[in-house]
Amino acid sequence: xxxxxxxxxxxxxxxxxxxxxxxxxxxxxxxxxxxxxxxxxxxxxxxxxxxxxxxxxxxxxxxxxxxxxxxxxxxxxxxxxxxxxxxxxxxxxxxxxxxxxxxxxxxxxxxxxxxxxxxxxxxxxxxxxxxxxxxxxxxxxxxxxxxxxxxxxxxxxxxxxxxxxxxxxxxxxxxxxxxxxxxxxxxxxxxxxxxxxxxxxxxxxxxxxxxxxxxxxxxxxxxxxxxxx
Numbered sequence: 001x002x003x004x005x006x007x008x009x010x011x012x013x014x015x016x017x018x019x020x021x022x023x024x025x026x027x028x029x030x031x032x033x034x035x036x037x038x039x040x041x042x043x044x045x046x047x048x049x050x051x052x053x054x055x056x057x058x059x060x061x062x063x064x065x066x067x068x069x070x071x072x073x074x075x076x077x078x079x080x081x082x083x084x085x086x087x088x089x090x091x092x093x094x095x096x097x098x099x100x101x102x103x104x105x106x107x108x109x110x111x112x113x114x115x116x117x118x119x120x121x122x123x124x125x126x127x128x129x130x131x132x133x134x135x136x137x138x139x140x141x142x143x144x145x146x147x148x149x150x151x152x153x154x155x156x157x158x159x160x161x162x163x164x165x166x167x168x169x170x171x172x173x174x175x176x177x178x179x180x181x182x183x184x185x186x187x188x189x190x191x192x193x194x195x196x197x198x199x200x201x202x203x204x205x206x207x208x209x210x211x212x213x214x215x216x217x218x219x220x221x222x223x224x225x226x227x228x229x
Contacts, residue, residue: 003049004045005116006031006032006042006051008038008061009032009053010033010055015031018109034059043073046074049078049079050077051080052099054081055084061081061082062093078119079099081099081102082105101118132167137163149209151209153205153209155205156205158198159205162183162198166223170225170226171226173224178222199215199217199223214227
């Protein structure tokens with residue numbers, strides 16, 4: 001089944017260029033020139049991924065990203081921001097708004113398609129075989145089991161969900177509130193301190209294989225899962 005990509009960009013020439021590249025890569029394209037048109041398009045047909053321009057008329061891309069992350073219909077759709085703003089603070093603001101990746105203008109369509117495929121793989125949580133692998137850990141999704149190398153890792157259900165989320169969203173910092181939303185669900189009331197408890201349990205679970213260091217505390221921000229020291 002072809003992946004459906006929504007392009008939210010006010011410049012028609014860029015929309016058409018990206019549409020052509022997507023078709024060539026075997027993907028479907030939807031187009032919207034502003035935030036209102038984008039939300040109508042999403043209501044009619046939910047895309048698999050959104051390409052979002054930072055500088056939109058009226059509602060900015062950053063504000064639209066925040067809005068999309070709050071709405072149930074669009075909360076889980078991966079977003080790649082298209083922007084001429086490459087400064088670190090701009091990237092941080094985008095990530096905090098819920099953007100999954102960045103492509104800085106001017107960009108090549110080859111790079112863009114590669115980024116789209118990478119983000120789609122991450123968002124699907126596996127490589128098409130039901131497996132997630134990172135840094136010596138492997139999750140067998142259908143069997144609901146975790147392995148360190150070839151050894152099974154005994155793990156509780158909440159720590160499993162937390163680890164699965166981390167492994168499918170590596171190298172990105174999440175606040176406690178974001179982890180509560182993604183792992184526990186926004187409709188469940190759980191204190192933020194609960195996240196710290198389960199982080200400690202997850203580290204203790206991974207400690208016998210010396211993999212607990214992959215769950216990293218980012219002081220003043222939250223937690224990150226990384227295969228890098």
